[in-house]
Amino acid sequence: MKRILTSFSEAVADIEDGATLMVGGFGLVGIPENLIIALVEKGVKDLTVISNNCGIDDWGLGLLLKKKQIKKVIGSYVGENDEFERQLLAGELEVELTPQGTLAEKIRAGGAGIPAFYTPAGVGTPIAEGREVRTFKGKKYLLEDALTADFSLIYAKKADPMGNLIYQKTTRNFNPIMAAAGKVTIAEVEEIVQIGELEPDFIHSPGIYIQRMIEGVQQKRIERLTTA
Numbered sequence: 001m002k003r004i005l006t007s008f009s010e011a012v013a014d015i016e017d018g019a020t021l022m023v024g025g026f027g028l029v030g031i032p033e034n035l036i037i038a039l040v041e042k043g044v045k046d047l048t049v050i051s052n053n054c055g056i057d058d059w060g061l062g063l064l065l066k067k068k069q070i071k072k073v074i075g076s077y078v079g080e081n082d083e084f085e086r087q088l089l090a091g092e093l094e095v096e097l098t099p100q101g102t103l104a105e106k107i108r109a110g111g112a113g114i115p116a117f118y119t120p121a122g123v124g125t126p127i128a129e130g131r132e133v134r135t136f137k138g139k140k141y142l143l144e145d146a147l148t149a150d151f152s153l154i155y156a157k158k159a160d161p162m163g164n165l166i167y168q169k170t171t172r173n174f175n176p177i178m179a180a181a182g183k184v185t186i187a188e189v190e191e192i193v194q195i196g197e198l199e200p201d202f203i204h205s206p207g208i209y210i211q212r213m214i215e216g217v218q219q220k221r222i223e224r225l226t227t228a
Contacts, residue, residue, distance in 0.1 A: 001161050001162065002161060002162060002163040002207060002210055002211065002212060002213055003211065003212040003213070004161065004192065004212070004213050004214065004215075005212060005213070005214045006214070007214075008034045008035060008037070008038035008188075008214060008216065009038050009041065009042065011035060011038060011186055011188075011212060011214045012035060012038045012039050012042055012044075012153075012186070013042075014184075015039065015042070015044055015150075015151055016044065017044055017045050017046050017047075018046045018047070018048075018071075019044070019047055019048070019150045019151060020047075020048040020049075020050065020149045020150045020151075021047055021048070021049050021050065021149055021150065021151050021152070021153060022049075022050045022051065022107065022147075022149040022151070022152040022153070022154075022174075022178040022181060022182055023036070023049055023050070023051040023061060023152075023153050023154075023178075024051075024152070024153065024154040024155055024173070024174050024175035024178050024179075025051065025052070025055075025060065025155065025171075025173065025174065025175070026052050026053075026170070026173040026174060027052075027053065027055070027079070027223040028055055028056065028059060028060055028220075028221050028222070028223045029170050029171055029173065029223075030155050030167065030170065030171030030172070030173055030174075030175055031055065031060045031061075031155060032153045032154055032155040032186075032187075032188040033059070033060060033155075033188075033216075033218055033219065034188055034214075034216040034217075034218070035153045035186060035188050035214075035216075036060060036061060036063060036064065036153070037063065039064060039069070040063045040064055040067055040069070043067075043069070044069060045068070045069045045071075046069075046071045047064065047069055047070050047071060047072075048070075048071060048072040048073075048074070049061060049064070049070050049072070049073050049074070049075075050073075050074045050075070050107070050147055050149055050178075051073070051074075051075050051174070052075055052076055052077060052100065052103065052173070052174055053075050053076070053077040053078065053079045053081070053084075054070075054073060054075065054078075054079070054081050054084045055081060055223075056079075056080055056081055056223060057081055057082055057083050059221050062081050062083060062084070065081065065083050065084055065087065065093075066083055068092075070093065071093070071094060072093070072094040072095070072096065073093065073094070073095050073096070074096045074098065074103070074147070075095070075096075075097065075098070075103065076097065076098050076099060076100040076102075076103045077100070078095075078097075080223065080224065097127075098127075099121040099122055099127070101119075101121060102119055102121050102122065102144055103147075104174065104177060105117065105119065105144070106144055106145070106146055106147040107146075107147050107174065107177045107178055107181050108177045108180075108181075109146035109147075110146035110147045110148040110180075110181040111148075111177055111178075111179075111180025111181035111209075112180070114146055115145065115146055116143055116144060116145045116146060117143075117144055117146070118134060118136070118141035118142065118143055118144070119141060119142055119144055120139060120140065120141050120142070121142070122142045123140045123141065123142050124140075127142070128142050131143060147181060148181050148182070148183065149178075149181060149182045149183065150182070150183055150184065151182050151183070151184045151185070151186060152178040152179055152181060152182025152184070152185040152186070153186050153188070154175040154178055154179050154185060154186070154187050154188070154205075155167075155171060155175060155187070155188050155189070155218075156171070156175065156187055156188075156189045156190075156204075156205070157171065157189070157190050157191070158189065158190065158191050158192075158193055158198060159187060159189040159191070159192050159193070159198075159210075159213055160192065160193055160194065160195050160196075160197065160198050160207075161192065161194075161195055162195060162207040163187070163206075163207025163208075163209070163210035163211075163213060164198055164203045164205070164206060164207045164210075165179065165187060165189070165203065165204055165205040165207075165210065166198060166202060166203060166204055167204050167205075172204060175205075176204050176205050179205045179209045179210060180205070180209045184211045184212070185209055185210050185211050185212075186211065186212050186213070186214070187205075187210050187212070187213045187214075188213075188214055188215075188216050188218075189213055189214070189215055189216070190215065190216070190217075190218065191215065192213065192215055
């Protein structure tokens with residue numbers, strides 16, 4: 001049985017200044033929004049955040065950016081977050097931009113215990129400067145180190161008390177691989193059902209990767225709303 005909490009502040013209580021966090025989601029889709037808010041309220045700072053991007057100015061990881069709680073971002077997309085762009089250009093924020101597929105594989109490898117791998121993405125670009133490049137079968141490949149984190153904050157649709165998770169549609173983005181790559185994985189879920197209610201063939205993240213869970217109601221904001 002996994003630890004099931006009732007307070008989001010309690011869920012993030014042991015995340016301290018300087019921690020490295022993986023945060024699931026893509027844009028605003030599938031983000032652990034209540035866990036992020038709890039971090040804002042806790043005031044923890046000097047965070048290194050590994051995430052595809054940093055949400056928008058007034059929601060998701062953008063809330064932590066606005067409060068200057070993030071020291072470094074490892075991601076693949078600056079996106080539509082004006083504050084993210086401003087801090088990057090002003091030199092106030094360390095940013096490590098990584099091709100999106102490479103970022104996903106760095107996280108997957110970290111969760112699988114693979115320390116590094118070679119990829120053709122980034123060869124011949126500034127990303128490869130000062131990095132090891134090897135040739136395999138006549139093609140150049142760049143060595144990339146795997147990524148892990150002190151904590152992974154993820155979101156899932158359903159869970160059972162054993163920590164088995166099911167994601168809904170596109171929320172199954174970075175969440176499953178981050179669940180495996182965190183030393184401590186905290187899952188924000190919409191519903192915790194009884195053991196046996198989840199069909200084993202449809203479980204996306206086995207409970208072995210999850211350390212604690214909490215139920216939460218999400219606003220599920222839309223990153224950019226376009227109407228006719």
